[in-house]
Amino acid sequence: MRFFKKSLKNRSMSIQTKQFQDSTMGDKLNKSLKENIKIVKEALGNSDDIIIREIRIGKKREMKAGIFYADGLTDAPSIQNFILESLMLDIREMELDKIEHLDENPLQLFKDSVLTVGELKDLTEYSTLYTSLLAGDVILLFDGYSQGFAIGMKGGKDRGVSEATTENTIRGPKEAYSESLRTNTALLRRKINNHNLWLETKKIGTVTKTDVSIAYIKDIANDKVVQEVRNRLDKINIDGILDAGYLEELIQDDTYTPFPTIFHTERPDVTAANLLEGRIAIFVNGSPHALLVPSLFVQFFQTADDYYQRADIVTLLRILRFIGFFIALLGPSLYIAITTFHQEMLPTPLLINLAAQREGVPFPAFVEALMMEITFEILREAGVRMPRTIGQAVSIVGTLVIGTAAVDAGIVSAAMVIVVAITAISSFIVSSFNLAISVRMLRFIFMGLAASFGLFGIIVGLTALTLHLCSLRSFGIPYLYPFAPFNAEDQKDAVFRFPRWALFSRPRLINQKNVKRENTPSPKPGSRKKD
Template structure:
């Protein structure tokens, strides 16, 4: 099958439409509508309900409802209250009403000077909009109301990304505001084919989720599959994009992430141009990208901003660092435990001298140091930033030195663990670094049990597992397995941009040409 289907208790039922969960509609009585809102919202002090009179001689009763802290109060004062209570005070609104209109339509089309205004007739839509920061206007005698979009709340500005830093490249990162994030993408892709579809997920949080893709580039089957999986989510709350990621990913029981996340608009723009789909979640700066490939986690934006030779060298170094971080402790354990004859005599004598008096085997040594370093790393992350780095570095140095002097571990294992720790930070993706940290202990156990034979069996099992993974139906190891020679231009090395004439093959079958061959044009021009 093209797409893998998985059973998930949270995606067993399709999410119900927003208007189907609350069947109560507005009544013609203003007092009855306001009382219903009060009964539903309880004694919430941040919900402001104000009853006013509008029209000539104040003959029409109206209600203004908004959420304090989520609503733009200057806009409410200047463009809504002032308009309703002062500007149209001398106007007989009833005479403005044509046979095809009612008072609600007149206020929407003639009187109010604000941006987005929608008519509403159900309490469920009113409650969702009210708790999102919109202003609600209800009129006595009408079973409809108006939703005025004037949301505003305190938020973090556009700052430099903290998780994915680069030496050369843009310094702007996503924020927790969904509309700011979509605007950052629009700034980079001024294409009418850039489509943004919105959904509300979470029966209680009602989180806004946006699906972003370029219509004439993205694969229609993948777009439909993304929408289908999002529609099947039936859960009470979505607090971060990680909740969405877990509910829509192809495989749960794997240390490797099959959905890529980033907080950089330039990365999202580049992915959209390749045919991927972005999923933006309101309230988080991390954007999901699907499908995700294994090689994608070794790519950094600056690979394409630097010269080709530099970008290719750095890319190769990342793959080397990945191998060292994954296998270095296991190789040390296997060689010193089972295959001492592989070492030069001088090095073997030096290791034997270091291990003289050490009470633990090599596996226990490595395990102690790895666990200790992981604890120090987590402690450094949780501590205040001003002292976290210093504590982790000093702690590792002091503990390692003291352990060697006390004869609990050998000096060589400290060097091995230090190299492993340094290489684990080379990966530009935090998800790949976490996967390596988990698998490192598995390979250490295999090396302690079966030596190099165990490591080889582990590598074969790892390769088979990676080849079995899918990301929205796309092979996780493509374009390596299955092999595609045309996509090797951006796998282990980075070819010049002028040579990247086509988009990735495996998830893009329409509009595959990225650019024309510039070398041919240059030859013709000369």
Template sequence: MNLFRTSKKSMREKIKKSFEKEEPSSPEFITGIFSQDLQRINQTFEKSSDVVVRTFTIGLDASIHAAIIYTDGLADSTVIQNFILESLMIDINQKGSETVYHPRNKIIQRVKDSILTVGKITDIKDFETLFTDVLSGNTVILIEGFCEAISASTAGWEDRGVSEPTSQTVVRGPREGFSENLRTNTALVRRKIKDSNLYCEQKQIGKVTKTSIAIMYINGIVNDKVVKEVHHRLDKIDIGGVLESGYIEELIQDDTFTPFPTIFNSERPDVVAACLLEGRVAILVDGTPFVLVVPSLFIQNFQVPEDYYQRADISSLLRLLRVICFLIALLGPSFYIAVTTYHQEMLPTPLLISLAAQREGVPFPAFVEAVIMEVAFEILREAGIRMPRAVGQAVSIVGALVLGQAAVEAGIVSASMVIVVSLTAIANFVFPAYNMAISIRMLRFGMMLLSASFGLYGITVGILALLLHLNSLRSFGIPYMAPISPLIPDDLKDTVIRFPQWALFSRPRLISQKNIKREAPPAASRPEPGK
């Protein structure tokens, strides 16, 4: 027993040591010895055929060696040819150019001040930064005799461009969505908010991928504590690679062990702009069109951008419909199992006789029926998503019809159970947030088990447990169920029921604690009748 404890303790120590953060090694600086620096670069990119190292000479007597390093496919070759190579090899060597008459130790300053005509240039002093810039699409210029290199912004790879988002479609509203290019995404947000207080801070995460992350917020509206917390959590990430915003979401969320999404994501610029105007923080990740928004609230998963492009009465009706579909998707099969198994007296006699006749030849209890049909529908749903788009929808629809009809004729399930499960599946598609729909699909099985064990009492216990869990969640310090719990009456104007635009004159109080007023109060902005 003591030996087992000792081995277990030593194993814990080994795991702890393996996860200890390695001490960062000291950077290797550029020496200024051209041949030595060039050899170091060639050794690093020896097996990378797409990295181009071009050497040449500058000066009237061709006495100064120089080189440019860039990645073919990531850098714009036209910009390199017209604005870097031509400037360095032709313009700098003209006899009328005063650059050649400057002292040798100041030539690099003259190159930066008057020779290079690209937009952005930065100084590089170590090889690690040099390699990162080259692999990010920039062009690095190395000049003999100088212990620093010049990085010119020449990124110009092919991207998907701006297209209509597929996961959040609307009937009325903008048709543009984010792409995989970080700069394109930040530009789409700035098109919506033309304010100098819209800050965009950038950092890199991932020791191998070095993925660029942009943090956008509106200074003066956002809560400074939330911005500080976002930076703190991002800086704590120590991971090899970040390929999608889902990596970041899982690493910075408040509570890991919850089925509910505590970080909102969207691929629509208008949605992200609206969240920024409310005082939230957007996290944009290079390589993905899905932008993270924090803090997130539970009620936010039932709202769509079209709610604000339609009249208030239409938007309120559609939101109520989504809440009803939420209850159907969560409790539909559970309620059917509980009533038909334990509480038959709640059903009218003709309906009870009809259900009993349907279940006469079914060998399984209602719970097993529901599980069989739910699992079958989940398989069809997943198959429809993963299959090619041309046949995916046909397989899911035809498969569901054929499977349901065959199951009823074979006497495995009753027709009423097929109706209940089908209605539940359709109600699940109503959710605007896909990750919330997945959460309901998982919780539905737990509610079915409780209803099969204890009837309506089990459903009641399950609902109470869910409410307690939801009220315990936080999203970057903000209660997840706000403004319902804690109750904030002024913020209820934009929850299940949306008030007219002239009544939405204040921002959510728990999110934007600095600048609550959004527009003029209703007495000043409400239009007079007949005008």
């Protein structure tokens, strides 16, 4: 009975709380400044970081005004310079109760002639008040008026623009995104100084109300893809968005796939280059990464350096990345399949050498590879999670010590340690961290297929993997484009990278209305006739 009464009490309290929230979130502002202050304080739980300052303005101090702002989210010096001084000093000789040409409403005068601020919006509801206040705006209310102003003075401390940490380059810009949405969009504006760069911002998250911006170039981006991005964002119903990774899971085409179908970057130059190809960028306030859609499989092998180096050097590096991808995916499985089922493929001296190494090893090749791969993954994860000063030392020393000790103890062969080491190093050559994780996951599946069926199992696995990749879509675009469907024109920036003067067209399947980067293809340098 006591529990029943307690539950009824809690239920009535929750109903009262909901009624209070509904009454304060949707109603119009009260004319009484004192009542507005009371409601705001109660709605925000009398939070200490919400600063409320009451002032009197006019020659006779006949009007009361209230200034609301969140400490740490607002530029405090700007409040002093552009609001307090304007209201308390600049109009101190003005008799506000005698303004007849404004129908005895001085708010229009404040808006037009007094407040020296750039961003100013009218405010009439509590819901808009809370959203603007907690977003960093300054709220200005007046006694006797059910209307106020939301003044844009976002500020506070942030990390600022720093060097990229995960996408390092030898040449090119070094700046990277920060956690501030407006800082990130400003960095993008510096790269693309064009009126066709459009930004659309919406709030997502019923609790966090996180600002999410869509950036695209109007005359280049596909309108259908832009509308699809809008639709997927509008369908999101979640309490909070804290990072771009939240959106990535909510808007991607295929959930049950190890491969990333949305590309993310922390570099403004990479974002600008992709927007010039017709893609759309998605920024999330509080995240130092931008999402790029649609994304292709080949895009995860490209880096910013590919477009700052000579074409022949870049082509060689891209081929190395693809080779490293296949080594990281199939290295241990090929060793297991050949040494277990297909010894005839090895030269006789090498076969005798491997047999001598495995003479005292009590485990089959699959168990050897499994133990070493799991051990290396543990060391790699420990190196990432440990403090930066000792993380790399622990992973390197741990790998050397454990590998040497395992060989000396006769648990694994020396050849297996070499194979696992080459595989691990090859996984680091894959430029995208998300794709490298996919390779690490699939590696164990191919090891199992190799231990069960040999090379036949590996071939079947590769066939199934290829079919799966062909079935993937990224916002309607085939994931394996331009390989499947094959497009000869777009092969010039896939595995190979043609010279800059030859890259005069955008990817045709991504961009269908503004394919040419120039009106006419630029001739090869040096081919112009000399006068």
